[in-house]
Amino acid sequence: MSAVTESIAPIAADRRLSLRARLALRGLDGVTLLVLPAVIFVIALFVYPFVYGFVLSLQPKAGDWLANYRKFFSEPFLYDTIAATLWLAVPATLINTTISIPVAMRVRLMHRRRILTTILVIPITLGTVLIAEGLLAYLGPQGWFNRVLMLFGIIHSPVRLVHNYTGVMLSLILSGFPFTFLLTLSYLTGIDPSLEQAASTLGANARARFWHILMPLLAPGLAINLCLSFVQTFSVFPSAVLLGAPAGATRVISIAAYQAAYEQYDYSMASTIAMIMGFVQLIIVAAILSGRSFVYRGATAGGKG
Amino acid sequence: MAIAARDFRELRLDAMSRNFGALNALKGINLTVQRGEFIALLGPSGCGKSTALNCLAGLLTLSAGSIWLDKTRIDELKPEQRGFGMVFQNYALFPHMSVRRNIGFGLQMQRRSKAEVARKVDEALSIVRLGTQAEKLPGQLSGGQQQRVAIARAIVIEPPLVLMDEPLSNLDAKLRLEMRAEIRRIHELIGSATIYVTHDQEEALSLADRIVVMREGEVRQVGTPAELYAKPAHADVAEFMGYRNLFRSRVSKGGDGISVTLGGASLRGTPIDMTGEGEATVAIRPDELHAASDGPIAATVESAQYHGRDFYCLGRTADGTQIYFCAKQPVQKGESVRLAADPQRVLIYAGAPA
Numbered sequence: 283m284s285a286v287t288e289s290i291a292p293i294a295a296d297r298r299l300s301l302r303a304r305l306a307l308r309g310l311d312g313v314t315l316l317v318l319p320a321v322i323f324v325i326a327l328f329v330y331p332f333v334y335g336f337v338l339s340l341q342p343k344a345g346d347w348l349a350n351y352r353k354f355f356s357e358p359f360l361y362d363t364i365a366a367t368l369w370l371a372v373p374a375t376l377i378n379t380t381i382s383i384p385v386a387m388r389v390r391l392m393h394r395r396r397i398l399t400t401i402l403v404i405p406i407t408l409g410t411v412l413i414a415e416g417l418l419a420y421l422g423p424q425g426w427f428n429r430v431l432m433l434f435g436i437i438h439s440p441v442r443l444v445h446n447y448t449g450v451m452l453s454l455i456l457s458g459f460p461f462t463f464l465l466t467l468s469y470l471t472g473i474d475p476s477l478e479q480a481a482s483t484l485g486a487n488a489r490a491r492f493w494h495i496l497m498p499l500l501a502p503g504l505a506i507n508l509c510l511s512f513v514q515t516f517s518v519f520p521s522a523v524l525l526g527a528p529a530g531a532t533r534v535i536s537i538a539a540y541q542a543a544y545e546q547y548d549y550s551m552a553s554t555i556a557m558i559m560g561f562v563q564l565i566i567v568a569a570i571l572s573g574r575s576f577v578y579r580g581a582t583a584g585g586k587g
Numbered sequence: 588m589a590i591a592a593r594d595f596r597e598l599r600l601d602a603m604s605r606n607f608g609a610l611n612a613l614k615g616i617n618l619t620v621q622r623g624e625f626i627a628l629l630g631p632s633g634c635g636k637s638t639a640l641n642c643l644a645g646l647l648t649l650s651a652g653s654i655w656l657d658k659t660r661i662d663e664l665k666p667e668q669r670g671f672g673m674v675f676q677n678y679a680l681f682p683h684m685s686v687r688r689n690i691g692f693g694l695q696m697q698r699r700s701k702a703e704v705a706r707k708v709d710e711a712l713s714i715v716r717l718g719t720q721a722e723k724l725p726g727q728l729s730g731g732q733q734q735r736v737a738i739a740r741a742i743v744i745e746p747p748l749v750l751m752d753e754p755l756s757n758l759d760a761k762l763r764l765e766m767r768a769e770i771r772r773i774h775e776l777i778g779s780a781t782i783y784v785t786h787d788q789e790e791a792l793s794l795a796d797r798i799v800v801m802r803e804g805e806v807r808q809v810g811t812p813a814e815l816y817a818k819p820a821h822a823d824v825a826e827f828m829g830y831r832n833l834f835r836s837r838v839s840k841g842g843d844g845i846s847v848t849l850g851g852a853s854l855r856g857t858p859i860d861m862t863g864e865g866e867a868t869v870a871i872r873p874d875e876l877h878a879a880s881d882g883p884i885a886a887t888v889e890s891a892q893y894h895g896r897d898f899y900c901l902g903r904t905a906d907g908t909q910i911y912f913c914a915k916q917p918v919q920k921g922e923s924v925r926l927a928a929d930p931q932r933v934l935i936y937a938g939a940p941a
Contacts (some may be wrong), residue, residue: 479646480679482666484693484744494692498683578683580726 339553350554360555363535364562370447370522370534371515374454379507381459382466383500389463390470399467402460410457414524417453418444449525450532454515462511469503470496474583499582505574509567516563535559590710591777593670595657595747597621598780602652603662605638612638614804615652620780622747625771627795628784631827635804636784640750643782644673656747667696672741672779674751678733680725686712686736687721693744711743714773731762738770742777749774751783755790767794788828792816800824818859822868822936830870831911833940838867847935850904852883856933868936873899873911875932878918882927886910888918902926 305311342349354360389395405413421427423440431437443449473496481491519536526532535555543552602615613635620626628636641647643654645666654662661669672693681689688695690711694704712718715735725733734754741749754770755763771794774781785791791798792812800808800815808820819825826833836847838861846855847869854869861867874897876884886902891914893899898914902924912926 474677474679476675476677476679477681479644479666480673480675480740481681481692482646483644483669483671483673483750484740485667485670485696486692487665487667490696495681578724580724581682583677583682 335553335556338550339557342550342554343548350551351558353551354554354558360538363533363538363555364558366532367516367518367534367536367559368562370450370454370518370532371512374451374458374515375508375512377455378458378462378511379466379504382463382507383470383504385463386467386470387496389467399464402463404460405457406460410453410520411524413453413457414521417449417456417525421449421452444525446527447531450518450522453521453525454518457521458511458515461514462507465503465507465510466500469500469507472503472582473499477583498578501577502574502579505570505577508570512566512570513563516566517559535562590707590714590742590745593745593747595622597657598748599655600643600652601655603639603642603649603654604651605635605642605647606650612804613642613650616806618799618806618809620748620782622780623778625774625781625783625794625796627791627798628782628801629788629791629798629827630786630801630807632786633803634801636786636801637752638804639801640673640752640782640784643748644671644750645669670744670746672744672746672749674734674737674741674749674754676753676756678725678737678754678757680733680736680740682725685722685724686717686728689725689736690740690743693740697744707743708739711739714742714776715739715769730758731766734758734766735769738773742773742779745777745779747779749777749779749781751781753784753786755785755787763790770794800827802827819870819934820859822870822938822940825870825934825936830872830934832869832871832873832876834869834908835939836867836869836935838864838935840864845935847933850884850886850908850910851906852885852904854883854928854933855930856935857931858935861935861937865937866939868938868940870934870936871928871932874913876910876912876926876928878912878914878916878924879927880925882925884910884926886912886924886926888920888922888924890920891918 299307302311339350340347342353345352389398392398419425421443423442427443428437428440432440443452477495477499478491481495486494517536518534519540522528522532522534522537528537536559539552539555539559542548542555598620600616600618602617603613604611604615605613616635616639618626628639630636638647642649642662645661645664645668649662652662653660681692684692687708691704691708694707699707708721709718712721715738717732717735717739720728720732720736725736728736734757737754751770755766758766767790770781770783783791783794792815795812797809798812798815799806800819802823808815808824810820815824815828819828819830822833834847834849836849838845838847838858839853840846845858845861846853847867848854849869856869884904886904889901889903889909891898891900898916898918900912900914900918902910902912904910910926912924914924918924
């Protein structure tokens with residue numbers, strides 16, 4: 283109690299306070315210790331491996347400390363993987379996020395929201411490998427999809443949908459959409475519905491309400507959604523191998539890292555590729571988040587209530 | 588004055604009904620509102636007053652009946668086609684827009700020129716006395732200021748009808764009184780018809796030209812504040828208009844007029860819808876039941892609240908009936924008092940209290 287009264291007094295009085303009281307004034311007390319397990323976890327499982335990998339990437343098998351980076355950016359076989367990955371990750375992210383908006387807007391008004399949400403969440407719990415297996419069987423040359431189309435005479439020979447770019451893209455959409463949808467839905471339901479009602483009484487039709495009210499309030503959430511979805515798709519590995527052409531169009535950056543580590547046993551090179559991968563992700567995420575800082579990010583309710 | 592309501596003669600609700608599943612939230616509301624009128628929809632929560640307002644705004648569709656603005660049927664129009672101004676209970680200000688853009692939104696939707704929008708918004712700002720706050724975001728304003736932005740936003744589109752849904756319920760008592768006067772002033776300034784939903788009888792009495800008392804989806808009584816205050820047509824309306832004392836009683840006709848039995852005593856009163864003798868409900872406002880040495884009703888004081896000018900007391904008669912009354916002098920718990928009321932102010936309704 284005395285600490286509280288003295289804190290109002292001039293700084294000279296500060297000397298008389300115990301260390302504990304002075305720390306408490308800066309917001310550090312016993313409760314602060316609760317943060318320790320989390321800090322240890324982050325250091326052990328994120329900071330340490332990251333720093334270790336970074337140092338490893340600067341210790342190549344041969345050449346000076348930057349040799350691995352120089353090698354990566356001089357061999358098309360390696361640096362092309364960045365473009366190949368972006369070519370998958372960017373469209374998949376944009377498609378997922380864009381489709382999630384109208385779907386979430388519709389679902390928001392439904393009464394049996396939970397059933398639909400559950401159905402959509404199942405792909406997340408299944409994991410990419412099971413989805414890949416399913417797609418291989420369903421979309422393959424002898425799969426149901428091609429058979430039905432041929433039965434009705436729409437096509438005459440099977441369409442190639444797996445072991446190429448399309449297969450990986452479909453899998454990314456299937457496994458990524460539920461995630462983006464759930465995020466968008468939660469952001470959307472957080473917007474006070476009376477704002478749209480107010481806009482409609484002021485003469486705004488559905489289109490104007492969407493662009494003037496919903497989108498500006500949804501934008502910060504969509505930016506986060508884009509970031510998470512992008513990071514997820516950028517590190518695509520199982521579906522690129524199982525459903526794609528891992529030696530060709532879908533030779534993504536994580537495949538290059540895998541090959542360096544487990545086929546050439548060059549951990550230093552693998553770390554270099556992982557570092558470059560992280561750097562590309564960082565650039566894109568930073569770009570999205572800096573765009574986010576230009577839009578309104580406050581409350582999404584229109585006053586007290 | 589540049590901001591003035593679009594011209595119309597009258598708004599007519601013809602058997603306006605709305606069901607939610609099996610629940611009849613509105614059971615055939617008939618009402619005609621003239622231009623310039625201030626109408627209060629008054630009733631307890633769940634009486635359908637907000638549903639009625641949302642139906643007028645177009646936010647809810649009707650289950651049956653129609654709404655007419657002069658010769659035009661409007662109940663099938665979408666809210667954006669009706670052009671009514673609406674003030675929401677939680678204000679519903681667009682949090683990402685400045686005060687100026689919030690107010691200008693309706694004009695922007697009408698594709699008015701930039702210069703016109705700026706001019707009208709300035710006028711609306713000066714009407715609600717918020718000229719200096721134009722560039723702030725709603726989140727930076729106090730509750731009363733947000734309320735005024737919401738009003739400015741609704742009136743700047745010059746609507747024939749302004750709808751207000753309990754706009755003062757989120758404000759503190761002092762601000763509520765101030766805003767009440769503001770709302771009435773703005774209403775008179777722009778000359779629109781205002782329909783104002785409230786559950787506060789005092790607010791309705793002080794603001795409205797006519798009060799529509801609703802209960803369970805029906806209109807129970809329409810009248811001027813004075814009519815409703817002095818002569819509620821039904822016992823339930825009386826209860827809502829501050830007649831806290833509602834007693835089950837029996838009417839008998841004597842030599843000196845009609846009297847009722849109350850707490851063992853006989854009291855003279857005025858019948859409202861009562862003919863003959865029989866079971867009845869007696870309604871008396873606490874402030875019209877005063878202590879008098881020769882009063883017919885004897886009661887023991889159970890509690891007394893000091894209300895500044897007088898004491899608001901709860902008493903109990905010999906037969907155990909609770910009775911609310913006002914005392915000018917301090918009274919003590921347990922004290923015996925005698926109470927009297929003007930026969931004109933003792934209202935008698937047919938049937939037992941609900």
